Amino acid sequence: MAMPSLKKNDLYKKVHPNFGKSGFQESLATVQGFVLGLLARGHTPSDSKTLELATTILNSGEPLTGSGIALFTTMLIEEERLLKVGLETRELGLFVPSAKEAPLKDRLQAMVDLAYGFNLGLCGESKPVIGSIADPDFHEINANLDEYIYNINAFSSVDTDDDASEADFAELLALLKDMILTVYLMIKL
Numbered sequence: 001m002a003m004p005s006l007k008k009n010d011l012y013k014k015v016h017p018n019f020g021k022s023g024f025q026e027s028l029a030t031v032q033g034f035v036l037g038l039l040a041r042g043h044t045p046s047d048s049k050t051l052e053l054a055t056t057i058l059n060s061g062e063p064l065t066g067s068g069i070a071l072f073t074t075m076l077i078e079e080e081r082l083l084k085v086g087l088e089t090r091e092l093g094l095f096v097p098s099a100k101e102a103p104l105k106d107r108l109q110a111m112v113d114l115a116y117g118f119n120l121g122l123c124g125e126s127k128p129v130i131g132s133i134a135d136p137d138f139h140e141i142n143a144n145l146d147e148y149i150y151n152i153n154a155f156s157s158v159d160t161d162d163d164a165s166e167a168d169f170a171e172l173l174a175l176l177k178d179m180i181l182t183v184y185l186m187i188k189l
Helices: 010-019 030-039 049-058 066-089 103-122 138-155 166-188
Strands: none
Touching: 010 030, 010 066, 010 138, 030 049, 030 066, 030 103, 030 166, 049 066, 049 103, 066 166, 103 166, 138 166
């Protein structure tokens, strides 16, 4: 399956041109992953804590510029909508370039950055827990969540200098998309 071009990703086209002026210290892929993690965690675009978390966790306490705040808010609103659509279509427009846009090493790095950002957003405050401890399936469901978090975290240690094939990359990216959607669905239920 060919990776869609970032030139066809409407959200990417909206935020990429101003990203350099935003004041973020992390890559755009990391910020996207962070936003997806926050949303999976249950934060919303109207939650004032989301900007505080972005500043504290992603930017080492350094404030974002006005355009950075606008960019972050746009990403929160749009990603929340896209996650809901993604649950139905099992698709998610991640900020990972296609083979025509970047060499494999750069695409692997974008995937690593996304996974890293997702775990930061999801677990930045504390490890997420699903349901009430009184629920009979509490431990089993949370063990499944722990496994997904562990597996997504493993993406952060992928060696971008390793000799991966295009097929390996496509499989890993599809797996990452699926795991992000599954974690979002697990926590949102």
